[in-house]
Amino acid sequence: MSDIIRDDTFYYCEEKNLRGVECKATLSHSTLTIIESGNGNKQRTINVDDMIGCLCMRNQDPHENQQSHGQDTISVFLCVYYYSLSKNFKKSPYRKRETALLRCQKYSTFVENCDYVAKWQSSLYLVIHSNEIYPHMPSTDLITIDSQRLLIFVNPNSGPGIALKTFNTRIRSFLGEANISYDLIVTSHVGHCQKIVQDFKDLAKYTGLVAVSGDGLLYEIYNGLFAREDWDSICRIPVGAIPQGSGNGLARSLAHFKNEPYLYDPLVVSVLNVVKLKSHEMDLCLVNTTKFPKLISFLSVGWGLMADIDIESERLRMIGEARFTVGALARIMRLRTYKATVSYLPAVSGISDEEMSSLPPLDEPLPDQKWISVTGEFVCVYSSLIPFIGTDLFFAPKALLDDGIIWLMIVKAPASKLQVTQLLLSMEKGNHIQLPWVTFVPVTAFRLVPDVSVGPQSYLVIDGEKLDTQAMQAQIMPRKGRVFMR
Numbered sequence: 238m239s240d241i242i243r244d245d246t247f248y249y250c251e252e253k254n255l256r257g258v259e260c261k262a263t264l265s266h267s268t269l270t271i272i273e274s275g276n277g278n279k280q281r282t283i284n285v286d287d288m289i290g291c292l293c294m295r296n297q298d299p300h301e302n303q304q305s306h307g308q309d310t311i312s313v314f315l316c317v318y319y320y321s322l323s324k325n326f327k328k329s330p331y332r333k334r335e336t337a338l339l340r341c342q343k344y345s346t347f348v349e350n351c352d353y354v355a356k357w358q359s360s361l362y363l364v365i366h367s368n369e370i371y372p373h374m375p376s377t378d379l380i381t382i383d384s385q386r387l388l389i390f391v392n393p394n395s396g397p398g399i400a401l402k403t404f405n406t407r408i409r410s411f412l413g414e415a416n417i418s419y420d421l422i423v424t425s426h427v428g429h430c431q432k433i434v435q436d437f438k439d440l441a442k443y444t445g446l447v448a449v450s451g452d453g454l455l456y457e458i459y460n461g462l463f464a465r466e467d468w469d470s471i472c473r474i475p476v477g478a479i480p481q482g483s484g485n486g487l488a489r490s491l492a493h494f495k496n497e498p499y500l501y502d503p504l505v506v507s508v509l510n511v512v513k514l515k516s517h518e519m520d521l522c523l524v525n526t527t528k529f530p531k532l533i534s535f536l537s538v539g540w541g542l543m544a545d546i547d548i549e550s551e552r553l554r555m556i557g558e559a560r561f562t563v564g565a566l567a568r569i570m571r572l573r574t575y576k577a578t579v580s581y582l583p584a585v586s587g588i589s590d591e592e593m594s595s596l597p598p599l600d601e602p603l604p605d606q607k608w609i610s611v612t613g614e615f616v617c618v619y620s621s622l623i624p625f626i627g628t629d630l631f632f633a634p635k636a637l638l639d640d641g642i643i644w645l646m647i648v649k650a651p652a653s654k655l656q657v658t659q660l661l662l663s664m665e666k667g668n669h670i671q672l673p674w675v676t677f678v679p680v681t682a683f684r685l686v687p688d689v690s691v692g693p694q695s696y697l698v699i700d701g702e703k704l705d706t707q708a709m710q711a712q713i714m715p716r717k718g719r720v721f722m723r
């Protein structure tokens with residue numbers, strides 16, 4: 238097979254037998270195959286896609302040294318870490334941590350065996366980790382694992398407040414197994430992460446920026462990047478999402494794209510997306526509001542019912558994502574409607590890139606052509622770039638990372654409490670888009686002008702972050718950002 242990168246004889250070891258059984262190990266671009274010598278039936282195939290890293294280590298087993306009277310001082314071990322897809326007792330799929338331990342005794346000295354295992358280790362790194370040339374980096378030198386470094390932000394107050402503990406107890410060991418270097422910043426207040434990203438001189442030296450948090454810290458990362466002078470190049474730095482918040486739409490959506498068993502253990506599938514260091518282009522959205530002329534959104538813009546639920550349930554963040562259910566019940570009991578004009582540019586309207594870059598600003602009227610406007614009372618206006626806006630909120634079932642589309646939902650009044658309940662319940666499976674009283678359209682831009690002169694006001698919520706009700710306009714920025722996804 239031409240695909241073979243390395244093959245050699247090792248001893249396949251288990252915890253209780255560190256001498257191991259002689260085997261042949263063959264590494265290709267897609268698998269590591271270990272076959273017991275003289276017993277072709279005993280074969281183990283590990284998908285490269287499931288591997289996160291490997292370590293080279295010396296024999297540490299005191300019993301073995303006693304048994305062999307200290308004679309085995311030459312062996313070197315190669316430990317491969319992988320997370321294979323398995324099924325639990327309920328037959329639900331999950332990622333199970335496994336290791337393959339191979340003992341090398343090819344040469345008569347420890348140093349020679351060490352050198353040899355190091356060669357295997359380098360080959361494994363090359364196949365496990367993406368060696369893509371990162372567009373945000375100043376140089377196009379060959380990227381090696383030693384030159385990769387992540388800047389990781391942890392929000393200790395995300396969701397139920399265990400993000401830092403989770404980092405120390407679980408995430409750190411994933412990074413160790415993957416041999417990924419990193420700098421860690423624990424955020425201390427609102428806006429801390431955004432300021433660091435905005436002011437960090439040498440940010441392009443990092444392979445990527447990672448948020449161990451909810452979507453709120455990711456919003457700070459994107460807006461910190463957007464505030465930089467080098468935005469046009471630095472926007473290509475990959476961003477990673479490790480979910481610890483009460484709203485984790487991006488992490489959930491990435492798992493959905495890869496068909497990964499997210500619900501069983503959101504952390505493991507999300508860490509896998511980061512440590513492979515493979516990135517994909519992602520649409521972003523430019524949002525102008527009356528008070529904030531330029532914001533970046535990677536997730537959603539909401540106003541009305543769903544925005545109210547998000548904001549009013551924030552004080553329940555300690556209960557994690559269940560806060561949205563409790564908040565929804567409270568809001569449906571006191572259902573409100575709001576007056577506004579909503580205008581949108583359907584994605585099928587065949588608008589050129591040039592026209593997109595010269596859309597009228599928020600304070601100027603929209604052209605009649607191509608734009609559709611609706612004035613009246615609304616229950617909810619909500620948009621998203623990606624499929625999931627929360628773990629159980631499958632808002633835009635057809636959304637892709639880089640489809641160039643803002644998926645816009647408009648729910649006009651009147652709508653009964655029953656209808657609104659049906660809307661929220663059917664969102665779990667993405668069936669809300671078929672409800673006859675829901676308008677769900679792919680657009681490239683939209684404008685919302687609330688009538689602030691009357692009645693109760695809602696919030697304007699961008700990626701889960703609250704603004705007072707104000708006029709806003711959003712437009713797609715196709716493939717402007719990047720995200721870590723294996």
Ligand SMILES: Nc1ncnc2c1ncn2[C@@H]1O[C@H](COP(=O)(O)OP(=O)(O)OP(=O)(O)O)[C@@H](O)[C@H]1O
Nearest residue numbers: 395396424425426427450451452453454482483484
């Ligand atoms: N140390 C901190 N203390 C309090 N707030 C912080 C801290 N660090 C960051 N923040 C802010 O917390 C907000 C919410 O963060 P995050 O998204 O991580 O958690 P979350 O529980 O999912 O919240 P939400 O669902 O509101 O986004 C962010 O907007 C960020 O500005």
